[in-house]
Amino acid sequence: MHTERSVRRAVRQNALGLFFGGVFLAALVGQSFAGWAVFDDTQAAQGLDPIGWVEYVTSSSFAADVAENWQSEYLQFLLYIWATVWFVQRGSPESKEQDQTGLESDEDQEVGTHAGPRSPRWAAVGGVRQVVFSHSLLLVMGGVFLASWAAQSAAGVVSYDEQQLLDLEAPVTWAQYVGSADFWNRTLQNWQSEFLAVGSMAVLSVFLRERGSPESKPVGAPHDDTGAEG
Template sequence: MRRYLHHNGLGLFFGLLFLLAVVGQVVSGRALRNQELVAAGLAPLDVGRYLTSSSFAVDLLENWQSEYLQFLLYLMATVWLVQRGSPESKELDQVGRESDEDQEVGAAAHPWSPGPARRGPGPLRWAYENSLGLVMGTVFLGTWLAQSVAGVVAYNEEQLQDLLPPLSWREYLVSPDFWSRTLQNWQSEFLAVGSMAVLSVYLRQRGSPESKPVGAAHDDTAAEG
């Protein structure tokens, strides 16, 4: 068990934080929603009804989709773009998809390489070569679509409470409410990723692979501590 925890500590740590944050969101989000309902003269929600409500779903999904968009864009951007001195960047002369030898695929693969990497060019190897981006993109699109569906339901509930006409799903997709929810999450993700790429040129965190070695020069690129 100790060895398992040691080998999987990073994933387990953030998985636990994720669960704790979701529980906290349920508690605080339900309290806030019930305040709004009581103020409108409506019955409050119990935990089960809140967990299946559009209000909870849209708040959850709008954060998920922005996170996966962040990673998708970072994966794609770092193929072609570099940042001199950043450990988050490739070497300045390695822009692009790189050679089969650099990527250890096809004839350059090792006996221990994953099966698809040992194959010749074809759909299976292409899918594996791009599998991380494909999964990130699929999750992003799925959660963004789910956010729009939950969002229009939550928005229309508020509209009906105020005796205002509801919107169709297509109308909601171009509404200020949808894009305000979306863009306030996107801008924070873009700021965080850009800050990490640039600040890591000049700042250090000893022992972290996300930082350069403490004594590395500021213009050392792709170095890890």
């Protein structure tokens, strides 16, 4: 009984992460089956044999499609995290107050001598560890973006060269592919949609509400109330 209560409490306390983890896996599996069907249709149109699902999900084509979306998502959050340090949007709950732009004081950030008894250990120490921890979210987001971008380009050139050979054309190098219109067309169509979405969120939340959401201001908050959460 105690174990059951502990499990329920753990699920309740981590429900947001579990929810998005679940829908992520569901969408990824759905993408794999839909992509497999499209891939086999293309194979059939070209007079080639279809492949199995396992072969498809381990292919460069699937890897390139997945990594392409991941890198654009992490770039979105990388830029958003950095931009909200220095820029404000009057009336948005996604923004700090205008007089709080920048890295803020040690007192505001509860670091060094201002750290509390429950503060993370690296927040209380000085030197490199505090600097790294102070920017750890940006560093991890940037690292995942670069890794997924590298994976996209590596898998993408393999997939691209496979198609080149089928079309009886010469394959290209990684550098040629990264500089190609095909690569940047696939990349920029994802970037522009991510930038539009996050920019819209920052601006629309000035005037619109979602009751009970921390991404929204309280329903009755004035439109020009900046940084308030519902």
